[in-house]
Amino acid sequence: MNIFVPGRLCLFGEHSDWAGLYNRSNSKIVPGMAIVTGIQQGIYAYVERAERFRFRALQENGEHAEWIEWPLSVKQLKAIAEEGGYYSYVAGVAAFMLEYYDVGGLSIDITRVTLPIKKGLSSSAAICVLVARAFNQLYDLQISVRGEMEAAYRGEIMTPSRCGRLDQACAYGAKPVLMHFASENIDVDRLAIGSELCWVFADLNGEKDTMKILSSLNACYPFAQDQTAVDVQKALGPENKRICEQVIEAMRQGDAVRIGRLMDESQRIFDEMVAPACPSELTSPLLHSVMADPTVRKLALGVKGVGSHGDGTVQMICKDAADQQALCDYLNAQGMDAYLFTIQAQRSIRKAIIPVAGYGTRMFPATKVIKKELLPIIDKDGIAKPALLILLNELEQAGIEEIGLIINPDDQPDFDRLFKRDLAIEHYRKLPKELRKVNVAIQRLGQMITYIYQHEPRGFGHAIYQAHDFVGDDSVLMLLGDHIYSSDNRMNCAEQLIEAYERSGMLTVALDDVSLDQVMYYGVITGQFVDEEKRVMQAGDMVEKPTVDYAKAHLSVKDKRGNDKFYCVFGQYVLTPKVFELLGRNIAEERSEKGEYELTSVLKEICATEGMTGYRVDGRRFDVGIPEAYRNTIIRFGCVEEPT
Numbered sequence: 226m227n228i229f230v231p232g233r234l235c236l237f238g239e240h241s242d243w244a245g246l247y248n249r250s251n252s253k254i255v256p257g258m259a260i261v262t263g264i265q266q267g268i269y270a271y272v273e274r275a276e277r278f279r280f281r282a283l284q285e286n287g288e289h290a291e292w293i294e295w296p297l298s299v300k301q302l303k304a305i306a307e308e309g310g311y312y313s314y315v316a317g318v319a320a321f322m323l324e325y326y327d328v329g330g331l332s333i334d335i336t337r338v339t340l341p342i343k344k345g346l347s348s349s350a351a352i353c354v355l356v357a358r359a360f361n362q363l364y365d366l367q368i369s370v371r372g373e374m375e376a377a378y379r380g381e382i383m384t385p386s387r388c389g390r391l392d393q394a395c396a397y398g399a400k401p402v403l404m405h406f407a408s409e410n411i412d413v414d415r416l417a418i419g420s421e422l423c424w425v426f427a428d429l430n431g432e433k434d435t436m437k438i439l440s441s442l443n444a445c446y447p448f449a450q451d452q453t454a455v456d457v458q459k460a461l462g463p464e465n466k467r468i469c470e471q472v473i474e475a476m477r478q479g480d481a482v483r484i485g486r487l488m489d490e491s492q493r494i495f496d497e498m499v500a501p502a503c504p505s506e507l508t509s510p511l512l513h514s515v516m517a518d519p520t521v522r523k524l525a526l527g528v529k530g531v532g533s534h535g536d537g538t539v540q541m542i543c544k545d546a547a548d549q550q551a552l553c554d555y556l557n558a559q560g561m562d563a564y565l566f567t568i569q570a571q572r573s574i575r576k577a578i579i580p581v582a583g584y585g586t587r588m589f590p591a592t593k594v595i596k597k598e599l600l601p602i603i604d605k606d607g608i609a610k611p612a613l614l615i616l617l618n619e620l621e622q623a624g625i626e627e628i629g630l631i632i633n634p635d636d637q638p639d640f641d642r643l644f645k646r647d648l649a650i651e652h653y654r655k656l657p658k659e660l661r662k663v664n665v666a667i668q669r670l671g672q673m674i675t676y677i678y679q680h681e682p683r684g685f686g687h688a689i690y691q692a693h694d695f696v697g698d699d700s701v702l703m704l705l706g707d708h709i710y711s712s713d714n715r716m717n718c719a720e721q722l723i724e725a726y727e728r729s730g731m732l733t734v735a736l737d738d739v740s741l742d743q744v745m746y747y748g749v750i751t752g753q754f755v756d757e758e759k760r761v762m763q764a765g766d767m768v769e770k771p772t773v774d775y776a777k778a779h780l781s782v783k784d785k786r787g788n789d790k791f792y793c794v795f796g797q798y799v800l801t802p803k804v805f806e807l808l809g810r811n812i813a814e815e816r817s818e819k820g821e822y823e824l825t826s827v828l829k830e831i832c833a834t835e836g837m838t839g840y841r842v843d844g845r846r847f848d849v850g851i852p853e854a855y856r857n858t859i860i861r862f863g864c865v866e867e868p869t
Contacts, residue, residue, distance in 0.1 A: 226362055226647040227665050230355040231267035232340040232348060233395035234426060234540065234566065236260045237469050237491060238404075239532060240442060240499075244461040245406030251447035255462030257406035258469045260416070260476075261394035264426075264566050266339040268351050272359040273647075275332035278302070280315050283335045299324045306383040314349050318356040318380030325376075328364045331356075349386060353377035354396045362672065365645060370396050371413060400626065401568055403473060415626075418571040420479030423549035424542050425525070427556045427563035431511040431536025438533045441503035453502050460498035468494070479570065485526025485542050492516070492529040499534075511536040515556075524552040572624040574702050574723045574799060578692045579616065580631040581640075581706035582679040587851050596639050597850050598706040603863040605711075608663060611643060612849045612858075615709045617670045623719035625702065628670075629695040631677045631688050644671030684821030689800070690808040698802055700726065705796040707850030709862065710842075718844040719797060725761065725840035726799040732831050733838040735795035736762065737846060744776040747793035748825055750839050751780040759785050762792070762839035764832050769825040795842050803831055 238259025245257025278295045293312060295302060299320050306317035315333070322328055333356065340348050357376040361368045368376070374396040394402055397413070405412040442461075445454035468491050475483040500507035509530065515521055516528045516539075524543060531538035543549040549565055556563035585592030591600065599611040620628060630640060647653070647668060656664065677695055679688045689703065702719060710718040718735065726733040739747055752765040762782070771780060781789035807827045811817070818826070831837055847862045848854035 226272050226359075226668055227269070227336075228272055228355055228358055228362065228668075229267055229269050230351045230358065231263035231265065231395050232351050234262055234264050234424075235532060236262060236401070236424075236540070237472050237487070238465055239495075239530075239534065241461050241465050242404065242406045243439075243443070244446065244458070246408060247447040249408035254447065254458065255466055256408075257404075257461070258466050259404045259406070260401060260469055260472055261404055262401040262566075262568060263395045263397060264340075264564070266564060267395070268335060268340055268348070268355055269337040270355055270359070271334045271336055272363060273332050274363050275330040277330045278319050279330070279332040280312070281334045282311065283338050289335075295319070297323060297330055303383055306380070307385070309385040311352075313384040314353050314381055314386070315356055317383035318353045318377060319360075320383060321376055321380045322357065322360045326360065326364070326366055328360050328366070331359055331363065333359055349381060350377060351395050353381045356380070358396075358672075362645070365641070367675065374413075400571065401476065403469070415575060416473060416571070417477045417573060418479065418568055419477050420570050421546075422476070422479065422481055422484070422542065422568040423544070423546055424540060424566040424568065425549055425552050425556070425563055426531060426538055426540040426566060427515075427553075427561040429511045429515065429536050429539055430561060433509075433533065433535030433537050434506050435533045435535075435537075438503050438506045438535060441506075442499070445502055456498040457502050460494050464494050464498070465491075481542055481544055482526055488527030488529040488540075488542060495530070495534060506535045509534060509536050512539055515539050515561075520555055521552065524548045524555065569624075572720075572723050573727055574700060575624070575626045576629065576696060576699060577620050577625045577627075577702040577704060577719075578629040578631060578677070578689070578696065579613075579704050579706045580679075580685065580688045581613070582631050582633045582636070582682070582688055583707075584682075585707075585850065588849075588855070596636060599639060599643065600849050600855065602709065602849070602858060605863055607863070608660070610663075612709050613706060614643070614667065614670070616704060616706070617673075618666075619710060619717050619719050620702070620704070621670065621673070622717055623702075623723060625719070626673065627675065627695075628673050629675050629677045629692050630706075631679055631691055634678050634680060637676060640674075640676070643667065644674055684817070684823050686808050686822040686824040686827060687812065689824055690805060690812060690822070693805040693809065696800075696802075696805060700799055700801045703798045703800050707848060708796040709847050709849065709858070710797070710844055711847065711862065712842075712844040714843045718795070718842045718846075721842050721844070722797050722799060722840055725838065729761070729838040731836050731838055732801045732804065732828070733799040733840055734764070734767075734828070735797040736792040736839045736841045737795040738841075739791050739793040741773055741777060741791055744780070744791055744793070745770050745772060749776055749780050749791055749793050751782055751792070752839060754782070760841045760843075762841070764837040764839045767825060767829050767832055767837075769823070792839065792841065796846050797842070801831075803835065804828070807831070 241257030241259050248254040248256055279292055281292045282290045284290050302316045302320035306313045354373055354377040357373045361373055401416045403414045403416055445457040449455040449458055468487055472487050512530050525541035526544055528541045531540050543552055553563045553565050581598045585597035588597045598613040601609050602612050604610050604615055675695055677692050679691050712718050722735045748767055748769045749771055750764050750767045752762045754762050776791060784790045804827055811822055847858040849858055
């Protein structure tokens with residue numbers, strides 16, 4: 226399995242993680258708050274199970290170091306961790322995983338490192354997360370991202386390093402998160418990003434003594450003994466909280482200009498209130514020379530330090546990609562090592578669920594040997610793929626970060642073979658370059674998947690309800706597992722539906738045209754279109770598999786030309802928390818239909834009480850769950866042109 230873990234960049238709130246922990250001994254300390262994101266640069270590795278623990282690092286010249294092998298002994302691994310140095314981080318996490326989880330050996334071969342070392346970008350945390358993730362993925366531990374972050378932290382604190390709690394935020398990938406630190410408690414929230422934000426960060430090629438900085442600032446806690454300590458606590462407490470709250474709102478709006486101003490303000494507060502605690506390290510002449518550079522000020526909207534500050538790394542935000550590239554080129558020409566980092570707009574829907582627990586009876590006997598969701602389709606790129614993989618690619622492109630597959634436990638090996646088990650190295654080497662990329666993409670998608678089990682077939686609604694813990698209190702995208710989709714515009718079908726939900730804020734169901742003589746096969750929705758394009762419908766009713774006569778009398782909707790049209794469910798839904806609340810009620814009170822709990826009855830109830838939006842997607846759906854429809858999908862799907 227190939228694994229990548231990025232470094233992390235603290236955008237705002239440096240030092241507030243450890244400072245917030247002092248709240249346990251001084252309740253007047255304001256809890257810490259930091260905005261952190263993974264970056265594109267990081268550590269790549271090839272990992273596999275082994276009899277012992279094996280690790281091979283890359284040297285600065287790009288050559289591999291010798292393999293290091295350790296026994297599967299918690300005691301010995303802890304002793305190695307306590308010695309310090311690069312290998313101590315690896316040994317510390319391995320010791321933690323062996324002590325607390327049922328795992329065996331591991332082989333980790335570092336194949337590429339693009340992350341600047343010791344520059345405030347948490348290279349040590351990245352390697353710790355990588356080790357935790359390797360154990361998690363190879364031994365199918367089903368640990369959440371938060372769990373991987375905790376394992377990485379527990380491993381790192383076995384070493385002489387005294388890392389802060391925000392370092393392991395790299396576990397969340399290149400997505401910005403808000404971290405709260407109060408006493409021993411840590412909360413992590415994903416942040417909404419209104420539009421693309423263009424950052425540059427650069428290695429100042431200077432020197433700083435991080436241990437001295439931390440020692441000096443820690444001396445200001447838990448109780449302030451002089452004005453310098455009072456200022457430090459104020460800067461890292463209430464002032465930091467104020468700045469972070471304003472940044473969160475600016476990010477939500479995609480307001481790069483405001484974020485730039487807040488960066489400058491944050492650095493000014495740091496210089497005035499924190500730097501006096503350690504002037505030898507925090508006067509930072511290199512950092513301030515970059516901040517004052519006229520070319521930098523012309524291209525950047527704001528500039529501030531990174532990590533513990535000092536002359537380590539500088540970060541800047543630009544108004545657009547052109548200024549971002551120009552600034553990066555300028556800094557490189559000045560002898561710095563500069564990097565681009567872009568935070569993409571983030572949708573409000575970050576989780577998706579796909580029910581795939583059915584038997585696939587209509588596709589028997591093929592489904593005796595292969596799940597219908599895994600039947601092969603020639604994709605538009607000419608590559609033969611399991612249908613489910615095409616569906617997951619659409620979800621990833623739509624900004625989905627976590628995917629819950631609702632499965633029959635007996636079917637897990639089928640999905641494991643695709644998503645959780647990598648190829649033997651001999652097989653991988655025989656693949657052409659473009660298929661190696663597909664294999665890497667499959668592994669990446671596998672890391673997004675959580676299995677959700679339906680232990681007995683009690684209806685479609687019952688299957689959906691099994692995901693209530695995975696979904697939590699958020700709305701979630703739900704797609705049928707035996708359909709794939711082709712968009713007719715620049716946004717794929719899932720993106721279109723999510724955007725429609727964001728406009729309406731209510732339960733939203735994708736719609737498709739259906740002929741009158743086919744209504745008896747589908748759930749049919751009727752209502753009134755509320756836009757000129759006849760795409761957004763205020764739903765009035767939903768009927769599962771109506772008769773032709775009933776549909777003709779009660780379910781028709783006028784199109785733009787005044788003709789009667791009928792609309793069925795397209796196979797994509799944004800389900801609100803109310804859906805899971807009502808499904809849970811129905812199951813608890815045994816409100817079933819012939820022993821099965823259905824989704825349609827809940828959707829009808831919400832439609833009648835809170836309202837429901839239908840959205841006519843600009844695209845086509847292709848079925849793989851019915852023989853004749855599957856034949857049509859094989860013939861037509863790969864021939865559909867991508868929209869320009």
